[in-house]
Amino acid sequence: MSTIKQAKVKENKPSEKGSTPVERGIYRVNYPSHKGIRAYLKFKGTEYQKVFALNGGERKALAKARKWRKEKLREIQDLPEANNPLKRMQSNNTSGITGVRRGKTAWSATWVEDGKQMHRSFAVEKHGEDEAFKLACQARAEAEKRIYGQVFQAALKSER
Numbered sequence: 001m002s003t004i005k006q007a008k009v010k011e012n013k014p015s016e017k018g019s020t021p022v023e024r025g026i027y028r029v030n031y032p033s034h035k036g037i038r039a040y041l042k043f044k045g046t047e048y049q050k051v052f053a054l055n056g057g058e059r060k061a062l063a064k065a066r067k068w069r070k071e072k073l074r075e076i077q078d079l080p081e082a083n084n085p086l087k088r089m090q091s092n093n094t095s096g097i098t099g100v101r102r103g104k105t106a107w108s109a110t111w112v113e114d115g116k117q118m119h120r121s122f123a124v125e126k127h128g129e130d131e132a133f134k135l136a137c138q139a140r141a142e143a144e145k146r147i148y149g150q151v152f153q154a155a156l157k158s159e160r
Helices: 059-075 129-148 154-159
Strands: 018-023 024-031 033-045 048-051 100-102 105-112 115-124
Touching: 024 059, 033 059, 048 059, 100 129, 105 129, 115 129, 129 154
Parallel strands: none
Antiparallel strands: 018 024, 024 033, 033 048, 100 105, 105 115
């Protein structure tokens, strides 16, 4: 007769005391003195954080924490010292737009999404030089909007 061993299931309950990660930069805080949701981010050695009380419920506090963190991140990215790669032009860029390049036969847009390099190409033979460039710029703008919630590059904003 064989016995079947059951694996212990680890539940995601808030710990008795301390801080439990919910998602990147968001923690559930459970101390005797205070309980809530803490939004946190660190940029170039400076820490930014804010704790949201559970007064209106945990879902509302979590939503507020996510919103605060997203807005703070955007604020930091807009600072000149942020050196945001989406705003910095590489010296070998000939298109004038980060993530848009001319290949032998096509214009293509590239970006990184969920850790994977993504691209879309538009053939010059099929669309023509100007239209292929515009389509590549539009694809890059759509990707930035989807990933970051906004289009960062001014040149892409005017292309739309």
